[in-house]
Amino acid sequence: MKIITFNGQEVTVLIPLNPILLKYLNPEDLIKKVKFKSINGxxxxxxxVILDLPLSGVKNNDKQPQNYRIYKDYP
Structure with missing residues (x-):
């Protein structure tokens, strides 16, 4: 597990995700698909907080899912 630090301190991150995601992804999948990035604001x-979601059926190709990236910035 990756240790996350903020301002030099270890932190535990609570992600405000909609529970509906758990209908489609298990917690282990979410851990793999969520990334954190410190940016200058x-x-x-x-x-x-970045979430990469695989989408199938895009461009008429179900065998190779396309990546759909969403993110939100938190101060």
Whole structure:
């Protein structure tokens, strides 16, 4: 498991995900698909939470899912 630090301190991250995702992905899959990135938000530190979701049926090709990336920035 990757240790996440913020301002030099270890933190436990609670992700505000919609519970409906658990109908489609198990917790282990979510762990693999969620990433955190520290970005410069001007005067304050910002954490970007990124979720990569595989989509099938895109471009008429069910065998190779396309990646759909969503993210939200938190101060």
């Amino acid at each position: 001007g005067d304050e530190a910002v954490v970007r």
